[in-house]
Amino acid sequence: MKSFDYVQASQPADALRLIGAAPSSRFIAGGTNLVDLIKYEVENPGTLVDISQLPLTKIEKTATGIRIGALARNSDVAANKLIASQFPLLSEALLAGASPQLRNMATMGGNLLQRTRCNYFYDPSQPCNKRAPGSGCGAIGGYNRIHAILGASPQCIATNPSDMNVALSALDAVVQISGPNGNRSVPVIDFHRLPGDTPQKDSVLEPDELIVAIDLPTPKNAGKSHYLKVRDRASYAFAIISVAARLAVDGGVIREARLALGGVAHKPWRLVAVENQLIGKPATDATFQAAARQLLAGAQPHEHNAFKIKLAQSAIVRALQTVA
Amino acid sequence: MAKKLIGDPIDRIDGTQKVTGSARYSADVKRPGLVHGVLVMSTVANGTIQTLDTTETLRLPGILAVMSHTNAPKLGGMDKNKSGETASDRVLHVFQDNLVHYNNQPIAMVIADTFEQAVEGASLVRVTYATEPVKPGLPTSTDKPLTPPRLPRVDDQVDTTRGDVKKGMAGAASTLEATYKTPTQFHNALEPHAVLSFWEGDKLTMYTTTQGISGYQKRVAELFGMPKENVRVITQYLGGGFGSKGTTFSQAMLGPMAAKLVGKPVKLVLKREHMFGMVGSRSATVQTMNVGATADGQLTAMTHDTLAQTSAFDEFMEPAGTITRMLYACPNLATTHKFIKANVGSTSPMRAPGEAPGVFALECAIDEMADKLKIDPLQFRLKNYAEEDPHRNRPFSSKSLRECYQQGADQFGWSKRAKQPRATRDGNYLVGMGMATTVYPVNRGESTAMVRLNTDGTVRLETGTQDLGTGTFTIMNQLAAEVLGLSPDQVTLGAGDSKYPEAVGSGGSRTTVTTGSAVTQAAQEVLKKAKKMAYSDKKSPLYAVAEAEIEAKNGRLESKSDPKKGESFTSLLKRNGNKPIEATTLSKSGAEKETHSMSAFGAIFVEVRVDEALGEVRISRMLGNIAAGKIVNAKTAKSQILGGMVWGVSMALHEYAALDTRNARIMNPNLAEYHVPVNADIRDIDAIFIDEADETVNPAGVKGIGEIGIVGTVSAIANAIYHATGKRHYDLPITVEKLIG
Numbered sequence A: 001m002k003s004f005d006y007v008q009a010s011q012p013a014d015a016l017r018l019i020g021a022a023p024s025s026r027f028i029a030g031g032t033n034l035v036d037l038i039k040y041e042v043e044n045p046g047t048l049v050d051i052s053q054l055p056l057t058k059i060e061k062t063a064t065g066i067r068i069g070a071l072a073r074n075s076d077v078a079a080n081k082l083i084a085s086q087f088p089l090l091s092e093a094l095l096a097g098a099s100p101q102l103r104n105m106a107t108m109g110g111n112l113l114q115r116t117r118c119n120y121f122y123d124p125s126q127p128c129n130k131r132a133p134g135s136g137c138g139a140i141g142g143y144n145r146i147h148a149i150l151g152a153s154p155q156c157i158a159t160n161p162s163d164m165n166v167a168l169s170a171l172d173a174v175v176q177i178s179g180p181n182g183n184r185s186v187p188v189i190d191f192h193r194l195p196g197d198t199p200q201k202d203s204v205l206e207p208d209e210l211i212v213a214i215d216l217p218t219p220k221n222a223g224k225s226h227y228l229k230v231r232d233r234a235s236y237a238f239a240i241i242s243v244a245a246r247l248a249v250d251g252g253v254i255r256e257a258r259l260a261l262g263g264v265a266h267k268p269w270r271l272v273a274v275e276n277q278l279i280g281k282p283a284t285d286a287t288f289q290a291a292a293r294q295l296l297a298g299a300q301p302h303e304h305n306a307f308k309i310k311l312a313q314s315a316i317v318r319a320l321q322t323v324a
Numbered sequence B: 001m002a003k004k005l006i007g008d009p010i011d012r013i014d015g016t017q018k019v020t021g022s023a024r025y026s027a028d029v030k031r032p033g034l035v036h037g038v039l040v041m042s043t044v045a046n047g048t049i050q051t052l053d054t055t056e057t058l059r060l061p062g063i064l065a066v067m068s069h070t071n072a073p074k075l076g077g078m079d080k081n082k083s084g085e086t087a088s089d090r091v092l093h094v095f096q097d098n099l100v101h102y103n104n105q106p107i108a109m110v111i112a113d114t115f116e117q118a119v120e121g122a123s124l125v126r127v128t129y130a131t132e133p134v135k136p137g138l139p140t141s142t143d144k145p146l147t148p149p150r151l152p153r154v155d156d157q158v159d160t161t162r163g164d165v166k167k168g169m170a171g172a173a174s175t176l177e178a179t180y181k182t183p184t185q186f187h188n189a190l191e192p193h194a195v196l197s198f199w200e201g202d203k204l205t206m207y208t209t210t211q212g213i214s215g216y217q218k219r220v221a222e223l224f225g226m227p228k229e230n231v232r233v234i235t236q237y238l239g240g241g242f243g244s245k246g247t248t249f250s251q252a253m254l255g256p257m258a259a260k261l262v263g264k265p266v267k268l269v270l271k272r273e274h275m276f277g278m279v280g281s282r283s284a285t286v287q288t289m290n291v292g293a294t295a296d297g298q299l300t301a302m303t304h305d306t307l308a309q310t311s312a313f314d315e316f317m318e319p320a321g322t323i324t325r326m327l328y329a330c331p332n333l334a335t336t337h338k339f340i341k342a343n344v345g346s347t348s349p350m351r352a353p354g355e356a357p358g359v360f361a362l363e364c365a366i367d368e369m370a371d372k373l374k375i376d377p378l379q380f381r382l383k384n385y386a387e388e389d390p391h392r393n394r395p396f397s398s399k400s401l402r403e404c405y406q407q408g409a410d411q412f413g414w415s416k417r418a419k420q421p422r423a424t425r426d427g428n429y430l431v432g433m434g435m436a437t438t439v440y441p442v443n444r445g446e447s448t449a450m451v452r453l454n455t456d457g458t459v460r461l462e463t464g465t466q467d468l469g470t471g472t473f474t475i476m477n478q479l480a481a482e483v484l485g486l487s488p489d490q491v492t493l494g495a496g497d498s499k500y501p502e503a504v505g506s507g508g509s510r511t512t513v514t515t516g517s518a519v520t521q522a523a524q525e526v527l528k529k530a531k532k533m534a535y536s537d538k539k540s541p542l543y544a545v546a547e548a549e550i551e552a553k554n555g556r557l558e559s560k561s562d563p564k565k566g567e568s569f570t571s572l573l574k575r576n577g578n579k580p581i582e583a584t585t586l587s588k589s590g591a592e593k594e595t596h597s598m599s600a601f602g603a604i605f606v607e608v609r610v611d612e613a614l615g616e617v618r619i620s621r622m623l624g625n626i627a628a629g630k631i632v633n634a635k636t637a638k639s640q641i642l643g644g645m646v647w648g649v650s651m652a653l654h655e656y657a658a659l660d661t662r663n664a665r666i667m668n669p670n671l672a673e674y675h676v677p678v679n680a681d682i683r684d685i686d687a688i689f690i691d692e693a694d695e696t697v698n699p700a701g702v703k704g705i706g707e708i709g710i711v712g713t714v715s716a717i718a719n720a721i722y723h724a725t726g727k728r729h730y731d732l733p734i735t736v737e738k739l740i741g
């Protein structure tokens, strides 16, 4: 850990100005991930721009749904009445994550951008293309129990560890971004990246851009939803596999479906084609099993994570049974 | 305040300090002029340091020195830095050479004015190595197994045989062979190892984290090559140790060496990731059990062969086979212990060393054999109940295991257990019940205690014990108070400091057994003197009353048959020169060690729910029934058993070191990734003590309870999972990938 400067922003415009002012600056929100990364010398920022006091904490109704400020705390969002009643999937996923103490600090923006838990990423003595591009990937051929089985590359097999992101993906959420050149919106499904040849980039966000809000569009047909998380202990553990499932069933027939998988890839894993195929099908185990197989098609296991393929399929079926 | 009786669930004497944060743990201690040390660790597992470049570090403000093999003070006692007779003397890495024997070995220390400067400095030390091929540990090692020179307890033989195993197996109607694997584990006490050291001339003072103040003092003195009187060791509070603070590890030397090098008090606190190597580990094991039994369930033969790992530079052996020797009445039996050498940090005692992994293998094999024979596992154990210790051929000082089985079974509802495995389903869950015997030997060392009855009727107790956080300080006062017929709050305690009389290390569940006996005996001696003073004193109401007729009660000596006849300690002492009565007693084992076998016993019952599709196991109920002699404090004792059982859950389901076999580096060296149970993992849990009076075992009448909770819990869980699913697990921990159907 190295010494760094610290500045606090009071308005989004300040934050953007401050982050642009010095190279190697980083936003800090709840700090629950970034401070660990600094301690482990994974991140070595010269300046921390504290955005925790920005007035971006509201949760409000919009014409198309609900807007959550990027600095809203995970615990506040999970407990919010609007969210709990209209988007219970998000509450469930948030409450499945971390611990109450961490959720009290963690913000929506920070959670979106939390970094992989890959063991090699956290250990600067080891090769890691994500932390040190070009140094190699320690996990390939090493200890890779928590790693990806889908969408990985020969450069990186890391997974996105967030529970919230899986739910946001299944909810068609949209990330609102402010940057030096104005504002833009990116659907969550396109926000996180696959590693490819540039695993150092987790998302499409540029270093000088600020997440200001997350929009949740009201679904045409909300149906029922469930967040299923498989983990090594009953609480306070990252997902080995998770499923965010949303299903609207009418007369035993599926009318709308969303299915996102956590713990399997560099981003929440969603295949819109598989969801579309579910429309009009009977809500039966056979349908669920077929969808599970399709979602895992092409899965590539590594030495310690082959079990995830079967586990993910079982979890998908279980989640769909729960919401059928 | 009302008089508190022995066994009462009284609160800890340091409870208020701990919950209000006023307790000063060793890492909290401050000292004028204090500077800070931060370790630099090796990033290879085998080789030599070629260059250690400190240029960038020394350029930073506040850096006082970088201590390494190039400049570390030489130690006068380095010839003593070898594998010792006792479990707590291990080989240390104290910068006397450039050798690297394991990944994450301490190789340098940056010392700076502030902690932050030292942290940054440590990150800038550049090291190059000449590396050698890495010898991984178990289970991948292909090294030749060696027979260790000794087991950690000197009385335990390395290998044993009795009867004729071949013949016993031949006479069996049913036989079973199974191999059990347990992983490398790390102790992970909540409190990190810390040491604040300062020199005043040739006198060294250390505020540190040790489970054995006296042993630590001796070891540090010995390695420095100086008299132990020159070393003062203070541990007022400990946040757990689980064995990793029982051994005097490298930081105990590196701290004072740094203080010597810079001529200032130095504080060294280990980071969490530093505690995965240099402060010991539980060895991985591969254990093979062979069991033979007659059709009606009589054991005819058993073998238990343990393979463990030890470091490339040391000889610690995980003694996994010792309980198998004595738990069941099996006439033909053989046990062996072997280890392989690997590039790992010292293996060392951790949470029932030997017993925890060994009884996992034993009690799973017993369960499997019962199942093969279609006999209820509890009945099978009763059929082979050892009335005497079959290994030592001696009677037990006491053994109430039958009562533990019985009461546990009744309370748990064992009779409702389905005869067949995989027979009970509740929604997505398969439900199963399992049980196992738990056991822990009585280990007694040597301790000295001083008890002084003051003229105001209060008592001063002094003994150099430490309190791991278990409640030792509290119950020492209770033991002294009991003998003298006082309330524990009339006793003040001096402990946690080597200036007090030497006491045994808190490991192997020894403390109450050993130091508790010393306290009891010293108090008894004081009482004897007080009685003598009374019956010899013409002015005393007890003059000429027989000693046996006098008892101490409520701060008084009085006649048993006529309690009104008596007087207070204060009046007795006032009349007799107004001086305190004092006794200092060295307490150690006597003849009972040769005539009796001494162990605590119990039974653990577990109910699990397994969701096979998701590989999830939840422990819905756990009950421990324990017989361990006299229970001094019902509250702290129960916490010990519950804590042990939780660690059993941890060993069965959670804990393992994730090893990269390419470079023997531990890849989960933090508490987010190295899992122990959290509250949500522990549901309905209870522990009950069975009354057991034992006048043979030791003067305090107690047996150790620190470790017995974990021992049987591991196998009880594995057996319950079998009963739920019909699938046996031989490889710990039992995680998701092993459970998905």
Ligand SMILES: Cc1cc2nc3c(=O)[nH]c(=O)nc-3n(C[C@H](O)[C@H](O)[C@H](O)COP(=O)(O)OP(=O)(O)OC[C@H]3O[C@@H](n4cnc5c(N)ncnc54)[C@H](O)[C@@H]3O)c2cc1C
Residues within 6 Å of the ligand: A026, A027, A028, A029, A030, A031, A032, A033, A034, A035, A036, A051, A070, A071, A096, A097, A098, A099, A102, A105, A106, A107, A108, A109, A110, A111, A112, A113, A114, A161, A162, A163, A164, A209, A210, A211, A212, A236, A237, A238, A239, B672
């Ligand atoms: C022990 C432990 C267990 C955990 N368990 C789980 C779990 O089970 N499930 C789970 O999902 N998560 C878990 N977490 C992760 C936790 O959810 C994240 O640490 C948290 O959500 C991060 O939010 P933060 O506000 O603290 O982010 P910070 O640490 O402040 O920031 C994280 C990153 O986001 C950037 N950033 C933050 N806000 C913005 C913004 N508005 N615009 C642009 N960039 C921004 C920062 O620059 C930084 O790079 C765990 C964490 C810990 C430490």
Ligand code: SF4
Residues within 6 Å of the ligand: A116, A118, A119, A120, A121, A127, A128, A129, A130, A131, A136, A137, A138, A139, A140, A155, A156, A157, A158, A199
């Ligand atoms: S998987 Fe990705 S994050 Fe992990 S070591 Fe490889 S490159 Fe680094």
